[in-house]
Amino acid sequence: MKKFPKRMFLWMMSALLVLSLSATMAFANENVTSPTYNHGTMAVTADGGGDTISMMPGGTASISISPYIHVQYEGCQMEMGDVACPDMCGGDSCFKKGLGCSCASSPVMRTAKVTVKSDDESIVKASEATAVKDAGSKAGSTADGKIELTATGTGETEVTVSASLCDWVTTEKTFTVKVNDVISISDFDVSSDHKGPNVPELSMGSVGTDTQTAYISLDFAEEMKIVDENALMQELMKTVKIHNQALGGKMGEVKNVSLSADGKTFSFEISGWVAPYSGQITSSGIWQNLTTKDGSKLAESDVTMLMPNGLTTEIIKQVAADEKNNASVTTKIVAPESSTRGMVHLVVLKNGKPIPEGSLTSYGGTYTGHWHDYLKITASEFVEMYSGGIQDTLGENYIVTGNGDEITITAKDSKAGDVLELHVLSYLNNGSKNIDTSVLEKAGTDASAIDKSLYTDESFDKVEAAAYLASVIMQDTTYYSQADVNSAADRIQTNIDALVKKGEEGKDPGQEEQKPGVQEGEKTQDSNKGEDADKDNSAATGDETPIVLMLALMLAGGTAVGAVIRRKAS
Structure with missing residues (x-):
């Protein structure tokens, strides 16, 4: 009998041992992935997609592993040196991308x-690392994984993640993690226009839609700097939304980011079809590419803005309730040549607060109307469409009537001193939320210094009425603009200027002496109005309200002269 070579015997035994263990060597080729036959490269990504992760003390952030679980064919799992299983078992005839060997x-x-x-x-x-979902059992199915980072202090460090998986190319990535304090936005502003072409594919029959641009300004308490302009625009694209919809395409692109000369006002534009549904713009998140001048703090946004639709209001007549009259207001709707969005949020105020209590819309208004044909609608058409809806919302305690471009709201039962107003909610959100009431307080101080005994009751009653209506604004400026404050001060001053001295009722007004409240050489409030002061005459004339109330109410709930009332940016 021919002797069997010992070397051949040992080789065959080794081969049999390898084959017998193949079922248990599930990760035998994990570190020998074929550069030609593989499922792709493992993805290790941080929130926001960059290599730098910005966090607040105590905050968390995530790093994603994709895939973390992969249901594959079992395969032979053999390896020899630097050669992986797919290469050994026939390449294209054996390896199925996404499924395995x-x-x-x-x-x-x-x-x-x-x-x-x-x-x-x-x-x-x-x-x-943990899986974010169940991958199931079907070959080819996957599930991503997640690593959670927790900021335990402040400073800067590095986090390195390595991920490998059978027949996937291994990835190792290092992230720079910065844990800093943040600086929040203290004020915001938004306006819009129509400078782009129509968008026919979005039109609804004869109702047109056009391209629009929203201009947004955000104020910070400290001087800021832009670290990387392009990266900042990408951050804005991810954090800013219109009615909870992400920006992009017709929803609008962020453009023209800039800082003011003092570094405290940050501005950008959204250009596109930025007029969907509610017109509400929100932004929530930290922008790592907008920092304080020294780089020690990051910008944080947590704001909600309603884009102005162009519709404004002008109060024509306002009656504060007394023993003879219920509260009422007549408001003129002023419509532009074309408005900005397809929904209008209206708010009815009673003593400066929205009504009806407990039944406000999700936008904080009394009534929301769809304004589909916003490129053509007139003020009279608006009144015709929505006065009935306001009536239904307010209920049987109020009478709402529409006449031409005016809406009148009258309470059926009022308490003495009640004041009603009607505003367009988005319009009131257009403009600084930092309201300077000093001009109104000065007018009130001038009125309170008048010696009532020197003037006719009729003329002095008008001063008191204007001062009382202004006191409603002073108690809470949330639903008023700077223009409202300035206009209320103008109305007080106008009535002071029109005071008639007793015994001079028939005298030519042009020959009257200087009225109290305006010193020689001093300008009246009319000459000091801001450019927006004529946009909304809310809070009214008071000329139709012959009530006599203590002027001390003027300053009820107010602040010291010269103070600025800051609204919460929410």
Whole structure:
């Protein structure tokens, strides 16, 4: 009998051992992935997609692993040196991208090997990777994984993540993690126009839609700087939304980011079809590319803005309730040549607060109307469409009538001193939320210094009435613009100028002496009005309201002369 070579025997035994262990060597080729036959490269990405992660102390951030679980064919899982299974078993005839090596086609779930290391755990701690969902059992299905970072202090450190998975190309990525304080927006403004072409594909029959641009300004308490303009625009694209819809395409693109000369006002534009549904613009998040001048703090946005639709209001007549009259207001609707969006949010105020209590819309208004044909609608058409809706919302305690471009609201039962108003909610949100009431307080001070005994009751009653109507604004400026404050001060001053001295009722007004409240050489409030002062005459003339109330009410709920009342940007 011929002797069997010992060397051949040992080789065959080794081969049999390899084959017998193949079912248990699930990760035998994990570190020997073929550069030609693989499912792709593992993705390791942070929130926001960049290499820098910005966090607040105590805050969290996520790093995603994709895929973390992959249900693959079991395959033969053999390897020899630097050669992986797909190369050994026939390449294209064996390897199915997304499924695996088909020499053994039973599906098996494989989980990535993930290592994560924080260089300084006193700043950032990292969790182990976990799956974000169940991958199922079908070959080819996947599930991503997540690592959660927790800021345990302040400072800067690095977090390194390595991820490998059978027949996927291994990835290792290092992130710079910055844990800083943030500086929040203290004020905001928004306006809009129609400078672009129509968008026919979005039109509804004869109702047209056009391209619009929204101009947004945000004020910070400290001087800011833009770190990377392009990166900042990308951050804005991810955090700013219109009616909870992400920007992009017809929803609008962010353009023209800039800072004011003092670095405290940050401005940008959204250009596109920025007129969907509510017209509400929100922004929530931290912008790592907008920092304080020294780079120690990051910008944080948490604001909600209603784009102005161009519609404004002008109060024609306002009666504060007394023992003879219920509260009422007649408001003129002023419509532009073309408005800005397809919904209008209206708010009816009673003593400066929205009504009806407990039944406001999600936008904080009394009534929301759809304004589909916003490129053509007139003020009279608006009144005809929506006066009935306002009536239904207010209910049987009020009478709402429409006449031409005017809406009149009258209370059926009022308490003495009640004041009614009607505003367009988006218009009131257009303009600084930092309301300077000093001009109104000065007018009130001038009125309170008048010696009532020197003037006719009729003329002095008008001063008192204007002062009382202004006191409603002073108690809470939330639903008033700077123009409202300036106009209320003008009305007080106008009535002071029109005071008639007793015994001079028939005298030519042109020959009257200087009236109290206006010193020699001093300008009246009319000459000091801001450019927006004529946009809304809310809070009224008071000429139709012959009530006599203590002028001390004027300053009820107000602040010291010269103070600025800051609204919360929400």
